[in-house]
Amino acid sequence: GQNIDQPTEMTATEGAIVQINCTYQTSGFNGLFWYQQHAGEAPTFLSYNVLDGLEEKGRFSSFLSRSKGYSYLLLKELKMKDSASYLCAVRRLGRGSTLGRLYFGRGTQLTVWP
Amino acid sequence: DTAVSQTPKYLVTQMGNDKSIKCEQNLGHDTMYWYKQDSKKFLKIMFSYNNKELIINETVPNRFSPKSPDKAHLNLHINSLELGDSAVYFCASSRPRLGAGGPTDTQYFGPGTRLTVL
Numbered sequence: 001g002q003n004i005d006q007p008t009e010m011t012a013t014e015g016a017i018v019q020i021n022c023t024y025q026t027s028g029f030n031g032l033f034w035y036q037q038h039a040g041e042a043p044t045f046l047s048y049n050v051l052d053g054l055e056e057k058g059r060f061s062s063f064l065s066r067s068k069g070y071s072y073l074l075l076k077e078l079k080m081k082d083s084a085s086y087l088c089a090v091r092r093l094g095r096g097s098t099l100g101r102l103y104f105g106r107g108t109q110l111t112v113w114p
Numbered sequence: 115d116t117a118v119s120q121t122p123k124y125l126v127t128q129m130g131n132d133k134s135i136k137c138e139q140n141l142g143h144d145t146m147y148w149y150k151q152d153s154k155k156f157l158k159i160m161f162s163y164n165n166k167e168l169i170i171n172e173t174v175p176n177r178f179s180p181k182s183p184d185k186a187h188l189n190l191h192i193n194s195l196e197l198g199d200s201a202v203y204f205c206a207s208s209r210p211r212l213g214a215g216g217p218t219d220t221q222y223f224g225p226g227t228r229l230t231v232l
Contacts, residue, residue, distance in 0.1 A: 033220070033221075042118075042204060042226055043157070044223070045221070091219070101159060101162070101170060102159070104156070104158070106154065107155050107156075107157075
């Protein structure tokens with residue numbers, strides 16, 4: 001399997017900035033995804049990194065360092081609705097059964113307080 | 115206009131029963147998946163089909179049998195249900211290109227089916 005590690009829980013206040021870290025160990029790395037999952041709902045795609053650097057999408061940004069096996073998701077101007085679980089997922093390059101396969105971390109439960 | 119849909123949303127049943135969960139996607143994707151999310155929220159892949167062909171078959175009991183009648187549908191049949199099968203089951207779809215990465219491989223998830231085995 002893949003070793004994907006992220007903090008279990010984080011808290012922050014409205015308007016603040018929070019950084020959720022994810023470290024991984026894998027062979028054949030082929031991209032890292034961040035998903036958001038509200039309680040009782042499906043995971044929804046947030047961001048994707050395959051090259052080193054920062055990808056910015058509005059209030060959310062995601063960073064990747066392949067040499068360090070490290071990514072983070074940065075959430076700015078936090079809103080109450082950002083309270084959710086954030087899942088880091090690593091994709092492996094491969095043939096056959098590993099095509100398009102994602103390995104998920106256990107998720108970071110973010111609580112945003114007023 | 116739902117992208118990935120699943121039925122039923124909730125399923126409560128007794129141990130030993132056989133049940134099915136249906137999944138349909140209208141995104142025109144080539145690949146569909148079944149994931150299991152346990153009580154600790156760990157999301158783990160079970161099966162994947164590409165153009166109706168099984169390409170990922172994780173170590174799950176053979177009581178679980180996926181069936182893909184066409185590219186847009188992937189159903190999951192579970193025989194002899196056990197207490198440990200209680201979880202949320204998510205269907206997902208994507209359009210991967212062999213050997214390529216990129217947002218085209220993004221997986222889109224259905225709303226989930228919460229299975230409770232009593």
